[in-house]
Amino acid sequence: MLYINEESTHRICEERSFGQGRKVEKRKRLRHLFSRPPPRCTYCPKSCSRRSKDRLPPGPLRLPLLGSVLQIPREYPWLTFSQWAKTHGRIIYADALGQPLIVINSAEVARELLDQRSDSCGYREPFILQQYGDNWRQQRKIVAQDFSQNSITCYHSLQEKEAKKLALGILDDPSTLLRQLKLRLGTIIIRVTFGYYLKDENDRFLTSPLTAMDNFSKATAAGVWVESGNVLLPNMCSTVLEEVDRNPFHEQEDQLVWAASAVMGAGLDSNTSTLLIFFLAMTLNPAVQAKARQEIEDVIGRDMLPTIKDKGSLPYIRSIMTEILWWHPAVPLGLPHALNKDDIYEGMHLPKGSIMIANVWYMLHDPKVFPNPDEFDPVKQWLWLRAVSPDRYKNLDSEMDKVTDLVFRFGRRVCPGKFFGEATFFAIVSTVLSTCEILQTVDDKGSKIIPIVTFSSGTIIFPSALEVDIKCWSEKACEMLSRGLADII
Numbered sequence: 001m002l003y004i005n006e007e008s009t010h011r012i013c014e015e016r017s018f019g020q021g022r023k024v025e026k027r028k029r030l031r032h033l034f035s036r037p038p039p040r041c042t043y044c045p046k047s048c049s050r051r052s053k054d055r056l057p058p059g060p061l062r063l064p065l066l067g068s069v070l071q072i073p074r075e076y077p078w079l080t081f082s083q084w085a086k087t088h089g090r091i092i093y094a095d096a097l098g099q100p101l102i103v104i105n106s107a108e109v110a111r112e113l114l115d116q117r118s119d120s121c122g123y124r125e126p127f128i129l130q131q132y133g134d135n136w137r138q139q140r141k142i143v144a145q146d147f148s149q150n151s152i153t154c155y156h157s158l159q160e161k162e163a164k165k166l167a168l169g170i171l172d173d174p175s176t177l178l179r180q181l182k183l184r185l186g187t188i189i190i191r192v193t194f195g196y197y198l199k200d201e202n203d204r205f206l207t208s209p210l211t212a213m214d215n216f217s218k219a220t221a222a223g224v225w226v227e228s229g230n231v232l233l234p235n236m237c238s239t240v241l242e243e244v245d246r247n248p249f250h251e252q253e254d255q256l257v258w259a260a261s262a263v264m265g266a267g268l269d270s271n272t273s274t275l276l277i278f279f280l281a282m283t284l285n286p287a288v289q290a291k292a293r294q295e296i297e298d299v300i301g302r303d304m305l306p307t308i309k310d311k312g313s314l315p316y317i318r319s320i321m322t323e324i325l326w327w328h329p330a331v332p333l334g335l336p337h338a339l340n341k342d343d344i345y346e347g348m349h350l351p352k353g354s355i356m357i358a359n360v361w362y363m364l365h366d367p368k369v370f371p372n373p374d375e376f377d378p379v380k381q382w383l384w385l386r387a388v389s390p391d392r393y394k395n396l397d398s399e400m401d402k403v404t405d406l407v408f409r410f411g412r413r414v415c416p417g418k419f420f421g422e423a424t425f426f427a428i429v430s431t432v433l434s435t436c437e438i439l440q441t442v443d444d445k446g447s448k449i450i451p452i453v454t455f456s457s458g459t460i461i462f463p464s465a466l467e468v469d470i471k472c473w474s475e476k477a478c479e480m481l482s483r484g485l486a487d488i489i
C-alpha cells in the first residue's frame with residue numbers, strides 16, 4: 001500500500017509549482033501518486049502553489065494522524081535521533097500524533113536557533129517548564145546572581161569539605177557510593193539554597209518528596225538555626241530575603257520558592273549523574289587515574305590536597321572532567337524548548353508550536369568530528385585537531401569549552417549552575433583521585449567484574465547498577481581527609 005503523507009503531498013505541491021526542470025523524471029512517479037487523491041497539504045492550506053521557504057526540514061516518514069510516533073522510541077531517543085542524523089541531516093522534522101518536533105543535530109544550527117534567535121524569535125518552553133515572562137526572568141535572576149562565577153567562591157570551603165567527607169564515606173564502604181553521593185551533593189545544594197545543613201541521609205529535607213514550599217518554610221522559619229546549631233551563613237534564600245528586609249511580597253516569595261526548587265530539581269540529579277559517570281569511567285581506566293595522581297603530586301605535592309583554587313593549574317584533571325561530560329552527557333537532549341511563532345531556517349519552515357530538541361549527544365559524538373566517538377580518553381585527538389595538537393584538549397580551556405558549551409548551554413536556558421556545578425565536580429574528582437584508588441569489584445572466584453556501560457533512559461541519565469571498589473591510595477593522603485572537617489560550615 002502506498003501512503004501519501006504530508007511530506008509527499010507537500011513534495012507534490014512543490015513539484016507542481018517548481019519542478020518544471022525535473023518534469024520528465026518525476027512524471028511517472030507523480031502519475032502513480034495521483035492514482036488516489038492526495039490528502040490536504042496542511043503546510044499550504046490556501047493553495048498548492050508553494051514557496052520553497054515553506055518546505056519543512058527532512059525527517060522520518062509521517063503517517064496520517066500518527067505522524068512519526070511509531071518511530072520515536074520511548075527509551076534512548078537520542079540514539080534514534082542520531083541514526084536519523086545520518087539519513088536526514090542536521091535539522092529534522094518529525095511529528096508525534098500531531099505535535100511537531102524539530103530535532104537539531106548540529107551545534108551550529110542549535111546556536112543559531114536556540115541562542116541567537118531566542119530573543120527575536122521568542123523561543124519558550126513547553127508547559128512542563130516555566131514559561132518565559134517576568135516571573136521566569138526574576139526567578140532566573142535570583143539563581144544566576146547567587147551562582148555567578150564571582151559569588152560562588154564563598155561556597156568553596158563547603159564543597160571541599162563535602163568532597164572529603166564523600167571520600168571518607170566511600171573508603172569506609174564502597175557499596176554506599178550512590179547513597180553517599182546523594183547525601184554529599186544534597187548537603188551542598190540544600191545548604192547553599194536554603195542555608196540548612198543536612199543532619200544525615202535520613203534528614204527529611206532530603207528524603208521527603210520535593211515540596212519546595214515546605215523546604216522553603218522550614219529553612220526560613222525563625223529558630224531553625226538555633227535548632228540545627230548552625231550559624232546563618234550566606235545562602236540564596238537568605239540573600240534574597242535580606243534584600244527585602246525578610247518581608248517579601250507574595251509574588252517575590254513565589255519567585256524565590258520557584259528559584260529554590262529549580263536549583264534542587266536541576267542541580268542535584270545532573271551533578272549526581274555526572275559523578276557516577278566519573279566513577280564508571282575510572283573503573284575502566286586505571287591508567288587515567290595514575291596519570292591524574294601524578295599531575296596532582298607534581299603540582300600540589302604530597303602534603304596537601306587540591307583545593308578548588310588549584311583547578312587552573314591541573315589541566316589533566318580538567319581534561320578528565322571534560323571527557324566525562326563528553327563521553328556521556330548527563331542531559332543528552334538538554335531540556336526541550338518550544339517555538340512560539342513560525343520561523344524559517346535555510347529555506348525550511350519551522351512551524352509555530354514545534355518542540356525543539358537539541359541532540360547534544362549526537363553533537364558530541366558526530367563521527368565526522370570524533371574518530372572514536374565512544375572511546376573514553378582525555379588525551380585522544382579530535383580529528384580536526386590531529387594535525388596541530390598532540391592531545392585532544394591541548395590543555396586549553398578554549399578546547400574544553402567546546403564540550404562544556406554544548407553540555408550546559410542553550411539559549412536563555414543556559415544552566416545557571418554551570419560554574420557552581422563544575423566547582424563541586426572538580427572538588428570531588430580531585431579529592432577522590434588524590435586519595436582513592438577506584439577499582440573494579442571481584443567475584444567469588446577473585447575475577448574482576450568489568451562494569452558494563454549501560455544507562456537508564458530519561459532526561460537525566462544514570463549508569464545502571466554501578467559497583468566499584470575503593471581503596472586508600474596512600475595512608476598519608478587519606479589522613480589529610482579528616483583535617484578541618486569539624487569546623488562549622
Ligand code: HEM
Pocket residue numbers: 130140143147262263264266267268270271274330331334335336407408409410412413414415416417418420421422425
Ligand atoms: C554537571 C552538572 C550539571 C549539568 C550537566 C547541568 C545541565 C543543565 C542543562 C543541560 C540545563 C538545561 C539547559 C536547556 O534548557 O537547554 C540546565 C538547566 C538548569 N540548571 Fe543545570 N546542570 C548542572 C548542574 C547544575 C547545578 C549544580 C545547578 C544549581 C546550582 C543547576 C541549576 C540549573 C537550573 C536552575 C536550570 C534551569 C534554568 C532555567 O530554567 O532557566 N544546574 N542545567
